[in-house]
Amino acid sequence: MARRGPGALFNVPASTNPGVSVRISMTVNGAVQDHDVEPRTLLVQYLREACALTGTKIGCDTSSCGACTVLVDDESVKSCTMFAAQADGRSVTTIEGLAPEGALHPVQQAFQDNHGLQCGFCTAGMVMAAVSLLDEIPNPTEREVREGLEGNLCRCTGYHNIVKAVLAAAGSAR
Amino acid sequence: MIPAAFDYVRAGSADEAIAILSEHGDDAKLLAGGMSLIPLMKLRLSTPSVLVDVGRVADLSxxxxxxxxxxxxxxxxxxxxxxxxxxxxxxxxxxxxxxxxxxxxxxxxxxxxxxxxxxxxxxxxxxxxxxxxxxxxxxxxxxxxxxxxxxxxxxxxxxxxxxxxxxxxxxxxKTGPRGFSYQKFNRRAQDWAIVGAVAVTNGATRVALVNMGTTPLRALAVEAALAAGAAPADASAHAADGTEPAADLNASPEYRCHLARVLTRRALEEAAT
Structure with a gap:
């Protein structure tokens, strides 16, 4: 019996076919977005380049750092490790869509109040991961916040104030 | 990092996915959540020419x-x-x-x-x-x-x-709500296990190891020792028997064997509580 092994995985020659474009349509921050994309277009590229929403960052590009975190149907995902075509027909929320122009979402406000950011590069992803976490666990313990944000790396603020911010946001939503 | 180009086909059912796979053979890969495949495609270690997305086959969830x-x-x-x-x-x-x-x-x-x-x-x-x-x-x-x-x-x-x-x-x-333990040892919270040990007690106790070889492994020598009446501390000494773990930047084979014994002991002790 033929087996699905490393040979099948590693030795397939790269396709010379550019990949037939696919038409995809999704709701991004409440507005419908329709675009023709190459199938290999990652969701983060789609959001930044096709939708011109550059709040979502590309950090490690290997699904480790969480800077690219967005919500798909209200759940956090790493948009560098999802094809745009997989989000076809779904509802996507980015940092730009959390609150009306000029206003801050309670989690954003809590990050500002608690010095939960410094350089800001991880912040969009941190906030989106926190929004998803609070949706699943409205009143988390400090440990649950720390574990819930394990997929997001910060390299300057440190995590203490971020955790404080998320706990404060949970309190303000109560 | 951008994957090599491919054609994207969304399967509406399991049978449709199988039909597409049959048509394309080894050139096609199935895409479910993509958490393993997409990173490999971005590194171009995997370059399927057809990607069959089964992520929406709702009746398989x-x-x-x-x-x-x-x-x-x-x-x-x-x-x-x-x-x-x-x-x-x-x-x-x-x-x-x-x-x-x-x-x-x-x-x-x-x-x-x-x-x-x-x-x-x-x-x-x-x-x-x-x-x-x-x-x-x-x-x-x-x-x-x-x-x-x-x-x-x-x-x-x-x-x-x-x-x-x-x-x-x-x-x-059905093994019940308790009587198990998973001991995962890694350097950072979200990393793969450097070594892991899982113990499940359901009548007999079974133990399996993560990252101690080219496949997940049953710790059969540990299970045999337990069946013969050995205490967890003694049985876990056999956790690395017969294994050939790899060396990488996280651990030498010797360190992995040590981890397997320690984690197996902890797993057995926790599963028994």
Whole structure:
């Protein structure tokens, strides 16, 4: 019996076919977005380049750092490790869509109040991961916040104030 | 990092996916949550010319009580496993292990079937399913067949699935809400295990190891020692017997063997409480 092994995985020659474009349509921050994309277009590229929403960052590009975190149907995902075509027909929320122009979402406000950011590069992803976490666990313990944000790396603020911010946001939503 | 180009086909059903796989053979790959495949494609270690997206085959996402065992759809996400009430009551170990896969974002996308079919010895769920003596159901053009977990993992990223087969269901025994432990040792919260040990007590105690070879492994020498009446501390001394773990930047083989013994002892002690 033929087996699905490393040979099948590693030795397939790269396709010379550019990949037939696919038409995809999704709701991004409440507005419908329709675009023709190459199938290999990652969701983060789609959001930044096709939708011109550059709040979502590309950090490690290997699904480790969480800077690219967005919500798909209200759940956090790493948009560098999802094809745009997989989000076809779904509802996507980015940092730009959390609150009306000029206003801050309670989690954003809590990050500002608690010095939960410094350089800001991880912040969009941190906030989106926190929004998803609070949706699943409205009143988390400090440990649950720390574990819930394990997929997001910060390299300057440190995590203490971020955790404080998320706990404060949970309190303000109560 | 951008993957090599491919054609994208979304399958509406398991049978449609199998038909597309049959048409394209080894040039096609199945895409479920993508948490294992997309990183490999971005590194161009995997360059399928056709990607068959089964992520929307909704009827393969379920956890069902099937009498003397549980049936889990291959496309059930880690998130749905870690929050399953059925598993909390009847197979707590699977719920606990799923909760340690990656991070929240990964668990929102990744599926149990994807993890199993990928066949990575460093993954958490394959070892747990090996300890549970799970049965995997594969569907191909000729129909369905059952594959025992012990026969399924055949080498590094190599499984018993044929190129035109789709893993549809995972069947596990009812082991109850307690009597298990998963000891995962890693450097950073979301990393793969450097070594992991899972123990499940259901009458006899079974132990499986993560990242101690090219496949997930049963610690058979430990199980035999326990069956002969050895205490956990003595039985766990055999955890690395017969293993040939790899060296990488995280650990030497000797260190991995040490970890296997220590983690197995902790797993056995916790499973007994």
């Amino acid at each position: 379920y956890v069902r009580d099937a009498g003397d065992r549980l049936a889990i759809g291959a496309l059930t996400r880690h998130r749905d496993i870690e929050t399953s009430d059925v598993l909390a009551e009847h197979c707590g170990v699977l719920r606990a292990v799923a909760a340690q896969v990656g991070d929240n974002q990964v668990r929102h996308r990744g599926t149990i079937g994807g993890s199993v079919a990928h066949g990575d010895p460093a993954s958490d769920l394959p070892a747990a399913l090996l300890a549970l003596d799970a049965t995997f159901v594969a569907r191909g053009r000729a129909g369905e067949r059952e594959i025992a977990a012990a026969d399924f993992f055949q080498g590094f990223l190599e499984t018993a699935l044929a190129p035109d087969e789709l893993l549809t269901e995972i069947r596990v025994p």
